[in-house]
Amino acid sequence: MRSAIYHGREDIRVEEYPEPETGPNDVKIDVSACGICGSDLHEYAAGPISIPDDEPHPVTGETLPLPMGHEFAGRVTEVGSNVSEIAVGDKVAANPVIWCGECRYCLEGEYGLCESNGFVGLSGWGGGFSEYTTVDRRQAVPIPESVPLEYGPLVEPFSVGLYAIRNSEFSPGDSVAVFGTGPIGLTVVQLANAAGAGPIYAVEPRDFRREIAAESGADVTLDPTAESALDVINADTNGGVDVAFEVAGASRLSTIRSPQRERAAR
Template sequence: MKAARWHKARDIRIEDVPTPVPGPGQVKIKVKWTGICGSDLHEYVAGPIFVPVDKPHAVSHEVAPIVMGHEFSGEVAEVGEGVTKVKPGDRVVVEPILSCGKCSACQHGKYNLCEDLGFHGLSGGGGGFSAYTVVGERWTHKMPDGLSFEQGALVEPAAVALHAVRLSSLKAGGTAAVFGAGPIGLLVIEALRVAGATSIYVVELSEQRGAKAKELGATAVIDPSKENAAARIKELSGGGVDVAFEVTGVPAVLQQCIDATRYEGETVIVSIWEKEASFQPNTVVLKEKTLKGIIAYRDIFPAVMDLMVQGYFSAERLVTKRIALDDIVAEGFETLVKEKTQIKILVEAPA
């Protein structure tokens, strides 16, 4: 079958690979649509980050080159021995977690904090940028009848956003800032609306992404190239927001997030980083502020799909381009590198 495989930074190739066969407890999925994630883009530009290169991943037991793609939906094509959760023909999304199931975090149900955390489509084991892929039964989730396959491809990134807001200290009626209105940042705006934020201030350079942020519920959009974003947020919010979400991965932005929060405010770091970032600790210490990191999600996919049925996280609003797998480099990754006007690009799986 045809698949897009990561070999090294700036080197993703469309290649023929063996069609996977499900073993006991596994599900073979005919992929329909897969989103290009910010994490995929990081691997393309500056990887490896999650891609195993020096030694096989502890869970997938694979090493690069690996099939990419972890935001995807599809139809169950075949099930292995013992599978009872889904059957052929079911429409599903995949929670693309690779976890050991044995470490302390896994034993306490916090599998996204696994010591050997990886992702299907980033750390080996197959991926959504292919015709078929095989995953463990546990990681499949049936889609409600009202959701399209394209909508299903947004469940994974929406789960990141909802998890970030759930784990933050924001309470209904609180205020928030979102630094970065890329796909995850825009989804965080919607998750904040779900959580009852009364004011959401967005910091974004792209005029098009800023306009989309307003469409999705931002109270105000600030262009940091034209004014001091943190100072403007403090002015608009009367002293700073309750919670700021860092969704850019740009080192200089971390301090801006901290500065935009009030006393006892919280900064939630959502991004995956290519470089180190620094901040002045006194800006945290003297106002008893908090920094919190989040990674991926856990036990949240069903809630995301329920919200989608209600109209949140809409593909019609967020998907800006649809491409074929053969065009994934030129029309996908390179487009995202060059054009900050794009929001979410979906890749259609080969027949």
């Protein structure tokens, strides 16, 4: 089968790769769509970062060259002998997280914090930039027949936004500010909107992202390089929003021109 294989920085090749065998706990997926994550771009441009290079990954035991792609969905074509909850023909998205099952965090059920964690499509065990790949039964997330398969890759990034909202003190009707509307920030905007947020303020320096934020349900979009977003939000909400999400993850924020900061510096 064909697969996009990571060989090293700026070296991804579409080539023949052995079709995976379905183990007793596995689900084999005919991949329909796979997203290109920001971390894939980082691996391509500046990697290997989390792709195992000299040392094999502690759980998968694999090193590069490795298939990439961790945000994917498709139809199940085969299930292992122990798998009864998922059937051939089902639509599934992948939960790509790999965990050891033995460290303190895994034992506490916090496998996302696993000390040896990895990802299908980065650390071994196949990947979504392939015609077929297998995942463990626990990593196959059923998606309803009514949801088009090309939306499946969004399950992984949306789960990040959903986790943020569920872990915040958000309740329906609350006013919300989202700082940074890259792909993950946009999921927060859409999910807050779907969850019944009051006014949603999206703060984002890039024009095209502010436009998508507005399409995604932001009521007010603010360019922090043109005006003080905090002044606008504070005035508008009588002192601040109920819940704010920092989704920029950029240290460059401090270099973004802020009229307020410039006034303070004078």
